[in-house]
Amino acid sequence: MAKKIFYVTTEIIPFADVTSIAEFSTNVPFLLQEKGHDIRTIIPKYGFVSERKYILREVIRLREIPFDFGGEALVVSAKSAFIPKTRVQIYFLEDDQWFKPLTNLLYKSKNGRTLSDNGERYGFFGKAVLATLPHLFWTPDIFVCNGWQAAFIPGLYKEFYEGKEFYKKIKTVMAIHDFNEYAIMNKSDIELAEIDIPKSSKGDTVNLYELGAQYADKIVVFDRPSDKISEKLLKLPGIKAHKKKIKIINLKSDESPDYYAVSDKFEQALLKL
Secondary structure (H helix, E strand, C coil): CCCEEEEECCCCCCCCCCCHHHHHHHHHHHHHHHCCCEEEEEEECCCCCCHHHHCCEECHHHCCEEEEECCEEEEEEEEEEECCCCCCEEEEEECCCCCCCCCCCCCECCCCCECCCHHHHHHHHHHHHHHCHHHHCCCCCEEEEECHHHCCHHHHHHHHHCCCCCCCCCEEEEEECCCCHHHEEEHHHHHHHCCCCCCCCCCCEEEHHHHHHCCCCEEEEEEECCECHHHHHCCCHHHHCCHHHEEEEECCCCCCCCHHHHHHHHHHHHHCC
């Protein structure tokens, strides 16, 4: 049965290519569309992305998208294009403070340090993504939330949007491609997003995968031959407590995964929701 899928990510080739989710997010949405699913993608509009080169178009109804975040009334806008050489639609969320100034390193500065405001940025991103639906006049069946960058979305959806007009009963899938320090956020970032902090979190920090796990309907983990991240994840109390939600997909190669096979397995996981 065909599904309507809103595919949330922060990297798609050629617009942004920093981690493994870029190649994944370029290939898998295309292959899911080829299988007959209605899929749309959304990423931030980085300042280094050329609007003229990639033919980003203004959409009148997406010029002003209001939402609340951190107790403030905010507005973002979005433009539309297609992933090159495909018919997969991609929306670009625009914001001069959080997205435009980023370099092509995205998550860290030129000196290699992780950006201290990543938590606030991607909490903002998650809330802004959810706010787009009434302006798209389109309600997905499934949110696919890629990586720690989109791990705020399951909680934001449950806390603020579930059951409202244009939202109905959307399923959320957290797709995990890596396990590193980027997923560790200060509790103040979670409090700003107004999401309940997992009881398993001790100290002043929260692992965003544990945060997303308590709200997501499904957790899909992509293990590579050289990196069995599922084993590391299951050592986290907040993940272990929700292990029944987990589907592990084993990639056959570190460098060149067979995306046809991966998309088949990923589709099966989505259809079981």
